Amino acid sequence: MRYFLAVAVLLFSKANLRAQQALPGLQKAFQAFLTDAQVRYAAVSLYVIDAATGKTVLAHNARIGLAPASTLKVVTSATAFDLLGSDFRFKTDFYFNGKKTGSGWTGDIYIKAAGDPTLGSDRYAGTNAAALRTRLTTALQKAGIDRINGQVKAVISNHDLQAVPDGWIYEDLGNYYGAGSSALIWKENQYDLVLKPGSKAGEPVAIISTEPAQSFSFENALSTGTRQSGDNAYIYPVPGTSRALVKGTVPCCVDSFVISGAVLQPNEAGVQAIQNLLQETGILRVQETTAPVIYDAAAPGTVFFTQASPSLDSMVYWFNRKSINLYGEALLKQLALQGKGKADTEAGIQLLQQHWQQRGVQTGEINIYDGSGLSPLDRITTTAQVNVLAYARRQPWYAAFYNSLPEYNGMKMKSGTISDVKGFCGYHRSRAGREYIFSFLVNNYNGSGSSLTQKMFKVLNELK
Template sequence: MALNSCIRVVFHLVLIVFFLITSLHAQPLEQKINLAYQQFERNPMLKNGIASFTVLDAKTGAVVFSKNGNIGLATASTLKTITSAAAFYILGADYTYQTQLYYTGQIVDSVLTGDIVIKGSGDPSLGSDRFERTKESLLLTQWTHAIVKAGIKKINGSIVGDDLLYGGQKAGPRWIWQDLGSYYGAGISGLNWRENLVDVHIQPGKQVGAATSLRSTVPNVSYLKIVNEATTGSPGSGDKVYPYSAPYSSLIYLRGSYGIDLRKPIQIALPDAAYDAALRLQLNLERQGISVRQPATTGELLKLSGKGVPEEGKTLLIHQSPTLADLVYWFNQKSINLYGESLLMTLAREKGQISDTDEAADILRDFWVTKLGLEKGTIKIFDGSGLSPENRVTTMTMAKILAFIRREPWFTAYYKSIPVYNGMKMKSGTIGGVLGYTGYQKAANGTELVFSLLVNNYEGTAYNMRQQMFKLLNVLK
């Protein structure tokens, strides 16, 4: 009898546990999200911060859950989701940039009395190694071949990088000084080149705190003066070197620390991409025995000297960029700010306005306000990449945009561009004190969801905050 009693007790306990689990799984999705969010917002890391979380039914647009969904918060790189979506709408998935190589003057006895001009169209991928057709070595070979084919053996002029489409090279006016010289803060130009980056190889000292030494740059940018003040960091501390410069700087300071066990280059922003493109072509021509009489120059430098880029000339070659769909893939997958700012300015130009970044951002905002009937206060942006700490967008607006675009013919290409984190299709965002995730997820009950989660002014490490955010987002699975 005692054994039977024990069996009955165990059986009842098993039933209770079963019904509890069944009840939990049977909870409406909204209730499960609400319980998970309540636990999330009680985290001490948010004691002096704020979080916003919005979840929508992707098919109907109905609100599944929203807390602080109408409060504008800094977005970091989650802003790229709405910049890239607008690019698909305005430019089209098959849009390409055209970079023209032409010459001015006359060719007599294989001597060109004139200039070779590389006319930029704002292509962010020119010279990038992300695509076979855009690689620097291939482009220089093609341009050189086109010049040779035209019968030119000597140039009594210059190689000119025409960067005047947007008034020279510019960085986001709302970006902070510490970011401008870093790879992710590279300014954009009408003639971008090699994603406007330079690799810098640093040798750590023999002990923590010792000075580091500058070994080399790739490519050689000896026309710039790089002052290395970086010190040797502790093992595992990684790259904490900040390059201080800005567009058209000729002096760059490296400050911070470089881990004693680190063996990889740091990347810094190229202050004048158009000049570097013109210089690389000149050097390549000279290696092929074609002399260039005058030094490489740019449209901006010619303008400053009171001259201008010749408007008329004979086309030697037109380089066509990869399609917008291909560019957006890397833009979102690798969160390349240069692509975001280039797309932003292209959108403005397509709308008939060549303007500065602030005005271009207004065009992007107004596009979405009109398209979805949003209130202007729900989307206040100052760039296309999310690097500005002044950007403010509500999670409700971001989620609405992601739900709205699912009906578009280009959505498959857009969806492909969104990275995978925590087993979920979502774009991340990180700047000082800001973390965010925005994307798509199918719930266990089959409901297609779109969501946006932003956290501002959290305490503790970014890693720990991410783990808490993933724990909350897991309830959508």
């Protein structure tokens, strides 16, 4: 018996040694990383496989769920490609309801809100405000209408009214990256706050304007920082009021400085913005207004215009390249709308988990609260992320998915950052022609995030 045990141990040791010899530099670099003071109290997970064979190259805590931050976006993207299709487009219908007299119309225009995250966005030529104004005007002219006495209203049905997912923290909610996914989205539910800093550190900061104009006011607790201090300003919505607190610092010695915030009442703000577009053309004349948003009702009247979003592959490009959290939440809700009849975050998560469970990823490995990774409650294993990336590589939509990934450190990968969390996951082809798929997550590190990033890159460089 002792002889057989000795042989078994010897064979196991040789097999393990061969795995190490495949990329000995990676093993060495990762062991050095684990001894670094920045991760002394951190949870670290790294999983690397050979893309061609699927064999494990390195696995450390690969089935321990950690907060993924924005690396979660690769899972949401792949799910959307698989369930919605590369050519999927959101469609927002505009309805007439009233009476036509000659070339005039007495009645309202209704927007059937569809959760389109690109409506009004300047990222695409066909979705910005100017393009929508032109298309609406053209559609009205084709219908023989050159003036409307009425107003614009939004109709919201089959959409969960909770724009912000569970688990997002208060500090994020007033800032652009914390914009919620409402039924009607306009300009990604963001606005710019234009500021005038002082000429030296410590001086007060003046608020010049908001672009576009917002219906709420600000409590200004900002001060001027040093020239190189950067943007350290944050916006906090004040519960139960139409006010927001803005505090922190912005750098001195500039004529103006812009920070971006999240619109507090996005459905109402979107209606007002589209109504303003039609008023600018001179077609719409608003004489009397009633509630601009109608809930749980069918849109009345007849469709005269449909605004289609760009295709999913275009949206995923910006979702991953610019890490737009709102896109992830909108896509998650669309999964639920298509699969269960109502745009609901929790239902979207369930469909996402079921989809990957059917493909070998256990539900417990994807334990999430949103589709973007902004929630610090999210947990995912590096094994799950790598399995999703490996699956994506075999799909017809892979080229679009791969193209959406940013390039950092000469590698195609999605990054993720929230408080004390850093992550990278993606693909890399070495100089020797071997392709690797990897996920690298660190939670609860200490010290500088930029310093940790360089140390993580040093480990990943061994894949080159």
